[in-house]
Amino acid sequence: xxxxxxxxxxxxxxxxxxxxxxxxxxxxxxxxxxxxxxxxxxxxxxxxxxxxxxxxxxxxxxxxxxxxxxxxxxxxxxxxxxxxxxxxxxxxxxxxxxxxxxxxxxxxxxxxxxxx
Amino acid sequence: xxxxxxxxxxxxxxxxxxxxxxxxxxxxxxxxxxxxxxxxxxxxxxxxxxxxxxxxxxxxxxxxxxxxxxxxxxxxxxxxxxxxxxxxxxxxxxxxxxxxxxxxxxxxxxxxx
Numbered sequence: 001x002x003x004x005x006x007x008x009x010x011x012x013x014x015x016x017x018x019x020x021x022x023x024x025x026x027x028x029x030x031x032x033x034x035x036x037x038x039x040x041x042x043x044x045x046x047x048x049x050x051x052x053x054x055x056x057x058x059x060x061x062x063x064x065x066x067x068x069x070x071x072x073x074x075x076x077x078x079x080x081x082x083x084x085x086x087x088x089x090x091x092x093x094x095x096x097x098x099x100x101x102x103x104x105x106x107x108x109x110x111x112x113x114x115x116x
Numbered sequence: 117x118x119x120x121x122x123x124x125x126x127x128x129x130x131x132x133x134x135x136x137x138x139x140x141x142x143x144x145x146x147x148x149x150x151x152x153x154x155x156x157x158x159x160x161x162x163x164x165x166x167x168x169x170x171x172x173x174x175x176x177x178x179x180x181x182x183x184x185x186x187x188x189x190x191x192x193x194x195x196x197x198x199x200x201x202x203x204x205x206x207x208x209x210x211x212x213x214x215x216x217x218x219x220x221x222x223x224x225x226x227x228x229x
Contacts, residue, residue, distance in 0.1 A: 004159070035219075042120075042205050042219030043160065056216060091159055105217065107152075107159025 002026070004108035006092050012114045013082055021077040021111045025094030032075050033105060034067055035091040043091050049075060082115045089113075119143045120208050122220035130228050135193040137223050139206030142187065146208040150217065151180060151191045154203045163204075164191070196227045 005024040013019050025032050031050055035043035045059040049069045057067070064082075069075040079086055089112050093105040121140045129135045137151075147168040152160035166173040166180045166189070173180050179192045193200055206220040 033217075040221065042207075042221050043217075045216055045218065048216060093159070104162050107161070109157060109159050 006108040023092030029094035031095040033093040037089045120220040126224040132195045135196045137191040145210040150207040152205040
């Protein structure tokens with residue numbers, strides 16, 4: 001079956017612009033996560049969805065970052081007024097549930113965002 | 117504040133020998149630990165996990181050891197194969213209803229044929 005897909009694979013934008021990054025989780029997975037991986041670092045948690053609601057958005061760095069999952073499947077990470085420091089690989093993951101059973105997170109290949 | 121630390125950014129091992137990747141953590145609330153493997157241009161892939169009620173978990177060539185008192189875990193790969201060459205991330209989570217996972221910075225393993 002299809003894994004987690006993310007589009008675009010690469011995004012180059014200018015400072016101050018708005019970007020949207022899309023994640024298609026594995027069908028039937030109720031939990032969805034966004035991470036950001038900067039160069040030389042591990043993935044850093046941004047936000048977690050259980051169904052349509054954001055259960056934990058404590059990792060979002062500031063109010064320029066926002067994510068939605070309106071129908072409980074596809075999610076979009078939105079970044080307003082991008083800054084050069086936002087340049088990173090944005091990873092999406094999904095899992096069957098959010099509890100310990102069935103909680104293995106499956107990652108997509110990521111979107112590499114470059115802000116010039 | 118790096119709660120999960122992988123102090124070795126890289127490791128080279130001869131094919132057939134044992135690879136040992138180390139990880140330390142500082143948050144005593146962590147009770148579930150995972151290792152992920154990442155190839156270039158791909159997302160991390162789950163490899164093996166261990167609960168804090170155990171001190172060892174084995175899956176084929178991969179074994180994870182947990183020393184709670186030292187807040188230390190290690191991943192052993194034996195025998196190492198060239199296809200194991202990748203970046204390995206140690207990760208941890210705390211009980212609380214879902215797996216908010218905290219990752220280390222990764223160790224790049226190179227297995228030399």
